Amino acid sequence: MATNKGNDKKNGNGQINGPLKVVGKPFRKVDARAKCTGQTKFADDIVLPRMLFCKILRSHEPHARILRIDASKALQLPGVLAVITGPDLPIPYGILPVSQDEHALCIDKVRFIGDPVAAVAAIDEDVAFDAMNLIEVEYEKLNTISSIEEAVMIEEPRIHDYGESGNIHKKVSLEFGDMDQGFAEADLIREDTFFYEGNTHLPMEQHAAVAHFDPDAKLTLWSSTQTPHYVHRALAKTLELPASHIRVIATPNGGGFGGKSDPFNHEIVVSKLAMMTGRPVKVTLTREEVFYCHRGRHPVLMHVRTGVKKDGSITAMDFQSFLDGGAYGSYGVASTFYAGALQTVTYEIPRYKYRGLRCFTNKPPCGPKRGHGTPQPRFGLEIQLDKIAEQLKLDPAEIRRQHLVKPYSLTANYLRIGSMGLGKCIEKVVEGSGWKNKFSGWDREQRKLPAGKGIGIACSSYICGAGLPIYWNNMPHSGVQLRLDRQGGVCVQCGSTDIGQGSDSILAYIVAEVLGIDPFDIRVVTADTDLTPVDLGSYSSRVTLMTGNAALQAAERARELLTMAVAEKLSVPIENLSFAERRVFDVENPETGVTFAEAVVLAESKFGTIGTVGSYTPPRSPGRYKGAGVGPSPAYSYSAAIAEVDVDAETGFVTVERMWIAHDIGRSINPMLVMGQVEGGVYMGLGEALMEEMTYRANRNVVHKFPSMLEYKSPTTIEMCDVKTYLIEDADPNGPFGAKEVGQGPLLPVMPAVANAVYDAVGVRIDEVPITPEKVLTALRDKAKGKEARFGPKSIPVVQWPTPLKVQTPGEGGDGREMPHVAIHS
Amino acid sequence: MMRLPKFNYLVPREIKDAVRMLADAGPEGQFVAGGTDLYPNMKRRQQTPRTVISVTRLRELNQITGDGEKGLVIGASVSLTDICEHPLINLDYPFVARAARTISTPILRNMGTIGGNLLLDTRCNYYDQNYEWRKGINFCLKKDGDVCWVAPGSSKCWAVQSSDLVPLMVVVGARVRLVSTLGERMVDAAGLYNNDGIEYLHKRPDELLVDIHLPPVKGWRATYKKLRRRGAFDFPVLGVAARLDLDHDGTVTDAKLVLGGIGPAPVEVKDAQAALIGQTLNDESMRAAGEACYLKARPLDNTDFVMNWRKQMARPYVLRALEELQKQ
């Protein structure tokens, strides 16, 4: 743990003598100048001498056995240097150890349109393209599975020969506390069904990778990946090379959002082609291929049964989720757990049951998109809470605010809550939006807003880093190396990957703060497995907290060395020395001091070359049951959002006019970057709420309906709403300077807030996203006919759930372990 | 990177050279102006002309002459941005500028031309896809296949007329000048379009669209309403163009109502016109026109949005168009 003795834990890690000079200030990003001059080198911007270009032939069948591949014509084309197929890369891989179900190129069968089948390396992209189209593949078609319902019903053909059974990949069944007792205590029990359509990350940068195989048999891969460490492992495995002979460099990502978190087939393919040809090989995916990489939001069908007392306090919640996983495992097992994990961290839920099922379908694989597995249940939970508030005639802001989980407490499913600023978040958005003058108190006759206008609230929470790594080990999750040179230069090295969120800058800010120098004095070297210590990657909102703590530890260790050397030189007590404005000086006599560069010289003279390291490992979770690995985090961020919408009752069009959003950030390392993440989260949430969807034509060979930027509807400037952001600073003891995450959390409340506002505006419940005009209009017509004023799924599939793993809650005196099975004697 | 196939590129300076080049190139020749329609289609291998002949440097195609009194002649290579910003168009034909502003995006309007927009290839979610995607459905009737997947029993292609200016040009009675090596002819906009997604133009491929002739603005008013998902980029999934001739007491003496974005050609709704003619613009006549358009609109499932909803939108969009004309 990166902690200092005597640190005031309530204010987070990091202790500075005097006021903060960098942390909390709106500095430019350290790479801002490069980005605004077009000089940032993205993966496709890398050009090497003698470089070849790769194109990957992908399956045009959604589910088929590969009978024959004939690449002879392609190989005869002038300019073609190599063609590879499945058997050239026989070893399977996958991001999770339990789902090693992908091959770089399919071997025996293809599982979705877009599955890679063969790859070409040629002297230019035109030749590679022509060669790709000369490869002949003969398929034997298999029946397809295209939906959750089909996957649950149809056992054969199996898309994979592993998993629970048939086409069910994973089932989870967990029960925390006495559910019967919980529902018995309820004054009202509500049951609702929701559907959350799948959608994708759509980073502006298409994935690209360049591989180079040295004459000394070492491989270097540059790739637009969020997880160079995991790519490194996958390459070592599939290429059968020692990991020490592989170097993975993650180039700055032109947007990630979770879509570049898996090791990808194209990364392995270009590596193999580089090894075969002895020449560098580049691949740049087309936009259509990016849609096939996917790993985006799972479509999720949900059923929620919740018991509440008259005051709105929850007595028990029984949550069922069905996830459409697409054709491969990806992060899916984790997604299945995440879809049930974070329901408990906002409002008190004393007893909780979760059943989740993920199935395989013949569609591009789903995985982690911003909010990984949690926006879908959050959507259901927050709308249901709105419905409960209406039934109980309670204010939806108050029903939330009055039943919050307590800070520094333990939830029913053994998640340890740290700082908890959601109450303040709710207060801010309620006040800022003028909620009390706009919300009509469920009175449809005496409305405060004009017809068609509505307002809705929702809240959420997200982890600040997964508590466990993806593969089991006891090593740190993040490491930082700091090198100080005698000219006063500071270089911070860390495996973290900047995907636009500003993680490179965070490292510089924190080191600069501790060492009293300017962040722009620091050289930041990141995401290079040869040069930087491991950081697990830019996922699970872990980077600021984990690399921040590691950087803090490394910087504090360096400061300690410099302090000792300077104190000796100046004959000043150690505790009197302060670091600021590129000087180390006596706080009682500020003229007495040395420049930072002189301090390094003194330290180097005394100790030898100055380099320090820092690392971070999250605290151990109190949960001990099987499945307790997903959900724990060093801290949880909180958000509350209020949406104001205009609904055109003649067309059903929903316009989100503005949003107020408050985010509990713990502490802003850079408030401007935090604001940018909040606004970006609202934007992406707006797209999910209103228009984005990954949909397929089941009756047309399960083709993706529209794998293009034109027909996959990403909101333009015209659709983006006005956003008023409030940052709540309630330092978390586990965060560097108290900081928590912001990259993912603020997306979560957007979709349910919009849905609740639509209800307020026109009195129809849209229990699924995207909330498209045709759904709103259908519900309005139903309402006018006296039918249920709702659009949404009616039922869930009937499945045989496994016997739940039962855990007593902390309130019941549980210890976080599974209860022993009691044998029942007749 | 999506790349263009190889082709010959010619840039004539005179109309006579342009049409000669195309005649020489034969069926493998293709005119191009802004390229915003053709080049994506070529990258997706929907169109693969051997010879592409640019019409952007033909002087006559870059002019705007005339005015609202005499009528206006707009060269086919005038950019959509220039249409949006042209003072005379904004003064005398503001509905044309407004409709042009709904096309795609500011950058694409800098590139796209009015001629290109009027000749826009019909669009379909089964057709506007990469070669690899189309292989997944074994191609379609419009290109390389033998089934129209939107209407598999149909012998014709149902790709959609997706230009915003086409319905408007039809209602205002614009005419276009077509030139080939065989001479030139004037064609009514209404007669330019054919209700077939493949053969969607009554224009021979060797004919060059030179200019568009707008009639003088005398006693009529016109407007265009566009239905789409986003306020930029998106093609219309329903376009309503309306023109009304009103006499001094507000009685509709002539009316033209045309729907775009719902079938292979713009659809004139005669019942809607009949419902308006002889009436003042009142709630009842406007609703009747909307209802007639609703009945006539039969969109299929090959654009954004579900088709049933697009059909239903004919009512409010026609009403909104007429209400706007009422206020003008």
Add this chain to the structure above:
Amino acid sequence: MSQKSKQKAHLEFALNGERTEVAFAPHKTLLEVLREDLGLMGTKHGCELGECGTCAVLVDGRSVLSCLVLGLDIEDREVTTIEGMALEGGKLHPLQETFADLGAAQCGYCTPGFLLVSQELLKANSQPTREEIKEALSGNLCRCTGYLKIYEAVELAAARMRGEVEAEPARESVYGYE
């Protein structure tokens, strides 16, 4: 089928104010010529089909999508790319400064396109309203920022370019509302 093109096109144009000669395969787009034949990697691409705005450059001062412009069509024209946006002596353009200062570039991939279209806007309209900025930038997609920081950067640059040298961003756009 690939047919080896017999010859490259060879032409001259003004690139970022410099006469430039370039030879390239004649079916290449301006995007490909800039990136592959001239080595200017600042122009990015997100779809190559005219559906995202990422590859925007200025030709004779007007924004175009370089993915849909033939290299052959730029003969004798003036092309401005992000590399040519900075002022003389390497001083950043005011838009580049404000984009950097306000966090309008997150991942930075769409940024060159946004900067060039913003430059085109400010040349035509020195004091655009928020609505005019939205309209002008409606052909550029950004997945990171939600556009708000971009609007603020354009507004601040416009103010500074009008001579309001003291212009500062609103406090709430940097720190949030109180």
